Amino acid sequence: MIVADRKKVPEIRDMISKHTKVLLVGCGTCVTVCLAGGEREIGILGSALRMALRLAGHADVAVDECTIERQCEDAFIDILAQRATQYDAIVSFGCGAGVQALAERFPNTAVYPGLNTQFIGILESQGVWTEKCSGCGNCRLGEFAGICPITRCAKRLFNGPCAGSRDGKCEVDADLDCAWQLIYDRSKALGILDNFDAIAEPQDWSTGLDGGPRKVVREDQHIAGLGPKA
Amino acid sequence: MNPQSAIPNAPRRTSPQSPEPLILAFCCHYCAYAAADLAGSMRLQYPANVRLLRLPCTGRVEVNYLLAAFERGADAVIVAGCLEGGCHFQEGNLRARRRVERAKGLLREIGIEPERLEMFNLSSAEGGRFAEIVTEMNERVKHLGLSPMKPDAQSIQAAMREMTHEADERIASEPSGRARGSAHAK
Ligand code: SF4
Numbered sequence: 001m002i003v004a005d006r007k008k009v010p011e012i013r014d015m016i017s018k019h020t021k022v023l024l025v026g027c028g029t030c031v032t033v034c035l036a037g038g039e040r041e042i043g044i045l046g047s048a049l050r051m052a053l054r055l056a057g058h059a060d061v062a063v064d065e066c067t068i069e070r071q072c073e074d075a076f077i078d079i080l081a082q083r084a085t086q087y088d089a090i091v092s093f094g095c096g097a098g099v100q101a102l103a104e105r106f107p108n109t110a111v112y113p114g115l116n117t118q119f120i121g122i123l124e125s126q127g128v129w130t131e132k133c134s135g136c137g138n139c140r141l142g143e144f145a146g147i148c149p150i151t152r153c154a155k156r157l158f159n160g161p162c163a164g165s166r167d168g169k170c171e172v173d174a175d176l177d178c179a180w181q182l183i184y185d186r187s188k189a190l191g192i193l194d195n196f197d198a199i200a201e202p203q204d205w206s207t208g209l210d211g212g213p214r215k216v217v218r219e220d221q222h223i224a225g226l227g228p229k230a
Numbered sequence: 231m232n233p234q235s236a237i238p239n240a241p242r243r244t245s246p247q248s249p250e251p252l253i254l255a256f257c258c259h260y261c262a263y264a265a266a267d268l269a270g271s272m273r274l275q276y277p278a279n280v281r282l283l284r285l286p287c288t289g290r291v292e293v294n295y296l297l298a299a300f301e302r303g304a305d306a307v308i309v310a311g312c313l314e315g316g317c318h319f320q321e322g323n324l325r326a327r328r329r330v331e332r333a334k335g336l337l338r339e340i341g342i343e344p345e346r347l348e349m350f351n352l353s354s355a356e357g358g359r360f361a362e363i364v365t366e367m368n369e370r371v372k373h374l375g376l377s378p379m380k381p382d383a384q385s386i387q388a389a390m391r392e393m394t395h396e397a398d399e400r401i402a403s404e405p406s407g408r409a410r411g412s413a414h415a416k
């Protein structure tokens with residue numbers, strides 16, 4: 001899932017203080033699970049922002065809250081469309097995709113991010129999320145025993161480890177597991193250490209972000225001419 | 231500040247003309263609420279401007295309750311749960327403490343003194359401690375002054391009018407008291 005955390009109250013306050021009616025929009029999917037932008041967090045932030053605005057002399061800015069199931073799909077934004085016309089600004093508490101989906105849908109309304117979108121990751125333990133995938137567009141996990149060297153090795157080595165691997169920890173940060181130690185241990189357990197006799201091929205980065213935003217099209221599902229609603 | 235606020239057992243009603251400090255106490259049913267009861271039985275004096283909210287456990291406290299209390303003009307908020315290790319639901323009071331810490335961080339970001347919010351632990355036998363806690367928070371408010379969120383006299387009056395109006399409407403729309411009373415008696 002997408003993992004995010006919230007922006008500080010003063011930053012959001014300053015983004016919206018010039019507006020008169022602001023709607024905070026939460027998202028009920030990834031960011032609810034990572035406790036950043038769901039219904040409960042929106043309630044907390046709504047209270048906090050109203051107080052912060054009042055203290056900064058902007059008591060006239062009205063702040064309301066609502067949460068939709070998923071911000072990154074236009075169909076779910078429908079439920080909000082009518083209400084949104086009453087506001088001159090929206091703060092999205094979805095990931096960066098959610099913010100942009102709202103901005104596309106409401107061309108005449110200012111849309112601001114309430115969260116800092118961090119990464120694609122997993123819940124490691126209660127209250128702790130860790131990054132697992134960088135969305136490289138050409139997944140190589142099969143070669144590396146299911147552990148991503150692009151995301152989890154600080155140097156993105158395809159033929160690791162480097163000489164800085166110490167007692168299973170990465171030289172870049174002693175709190176970080178060395179991805180290559182993990183790859184080695186798991187490969188040993190799976191009996192596939194032979195895989196590493198050959199040099200791993202360099203990555204084909206043409207599938208990555210460098211050529212601009214990517215697009216996935218499913219020809220059998222795609223209906224030509226049907227774009228997002230305005 | 232209204233000097234009345236410092237007098238123990240001052241009249242309970244607040245005057246809309248001059249807001250007196252208001253302390254809200256989220257009290258666990260098993261300890262703080264019973265301790266408050268005991269303080270009363272012991273005839274202990276403590277500031278009368280505290281309002282108690284009974285919860286089954288302080289673990290029921292969410293950060294949004296705490297912020298909502300300040301947003302509505304509370305000058306200080308107490309969360310009072312059982313002694314650590316003594317929670318009836320094992321760790322409700324420990325969770326509450328962490329939420330109180332988080333709310334304090336948010337208050338700091340908002341620009342409200344985090345000292346206005348505090349978590350306390352006590353047992354149901356500590357009537358004296360309850361009185362002490364309320365007195366301590368009242369002293370803090372006196373030192374810090376009224377909350378910057380305190381509604382002015384006009385908005386308090388408006389809110390009171392609205393509440394009265396809502397209550398009137400609700401009573402008017404309910405079935406008569408006699409009918410409900412007889413239904414209950416059956
Ligand atoms: S190889 Fe690419 S797609 Fe696979 S986990 Fe790593 S970054 Fe993600």
Ligand code: SF4
Nearest residue numbers: 153161162170178179
């Ligand atoms: S110590 Fe391990 S994880 Fe860190 S950079 Fe070297 S190989 Fe990568």
